[in-house]
């Protein structure tokens with residue numbers, strides 16, 4: 001497992017999401033009310049890039065079929081057993097890092 005810098009924390013304010021390459025993996029980071037969460041940028045339904053959808057009211061909305069995933073835990077709202085793949089997030093010296 002490697003610790004990978006994703007972005008400056010200032011570039012992901014509350015209500016924002018960003019996509020970034022983290023080694024071999026594309027990730028999406030969302031900020032819900034100051035809490036940062038990171039996921040593999042891939043929908044568990046048909047593998048759409050989640051970051052090309054919307055982030056509204058704490059939910060990441062898939063661009064292809066509009067499944068909604070909670071930013072707080074990555075769970076699909078109709079079936080919490082279906083989840084985005086999560087990564088641990090840390091902020092240090094003004095930068096966001098994930099363990100991937």
Ligand code: FES
Nearest residue numbers: 043045046062065
């Ligand atoms: S690919 Fe995401 S909802 Fe279908």
